[in-house]
């Protein structure tokens with residue numbers, strides 16, 4: 391199994407980083423963890439070039455998207471920023487246009503585990519995180535097989551105990 395994990399937080403050793411690495415350790419297969427903030431991520435220009443061929447942007451996102459196409463499992467992780475995913479994570483999602491607009495490319499059948507972290511201890515962002523199952527992932531033919539949300543997680547490594555327990559107990 392090929393596993394690609396994308397960390398959408400800019401904080402090394404932060405909550406997403408800790409949880410993703412815990413999850414990756416647990417899985418067997420060929421694994422790669424990418425820290426999006428350390429890479430060259432450009433925004434989608436909406437130039438529509440991908441409808442006629444490849445994305446014209448020469449940045450790291452092209453290879454990240456190719457790696458996702460190759461992967462059996464995508465671990466998609468982001469902190470909640472103002473009620474939504476981080477800009478780093480959203481930049482990758484928007485660049486999925488190069489897949490959705492190109493009939494020769496597909497993410498059909500790729501499994502996804504979502505890992506979100508938030509300082510708010512409530513369920514306030516559950517509907518947003520739940521909606522990711524249909525848009526963008528379902529829309530792209532991807533299947534969210536599990537979601538881990540660390541609630542009440544502010545400072546690095548604090549408030550993630552429940553999420554770690556869930557990962558420990560996951561049967562994958």
Ligand SMILES: Cc1cc2nc3c(=O)[nH]c(=O)nc-3n(C[C@H](O)[C@H](O)[C@H](O)COP(=O)(O)O)c2cc1C
Nearest residue numbers: 399404405406469470471472473507508509510543
């Ligand atoms: C710009 C910014 C916006 C944030 N917005 C929210 C928010 O809307 N709701 C929330 O619960 N936490 C919010 N947080 C807190 C982070 O989601 C939380 O600390 C998270 O665990 C950080 O994950 P990390 O350690 O992987 O970076 C925000 C943090 C930052 C830096």
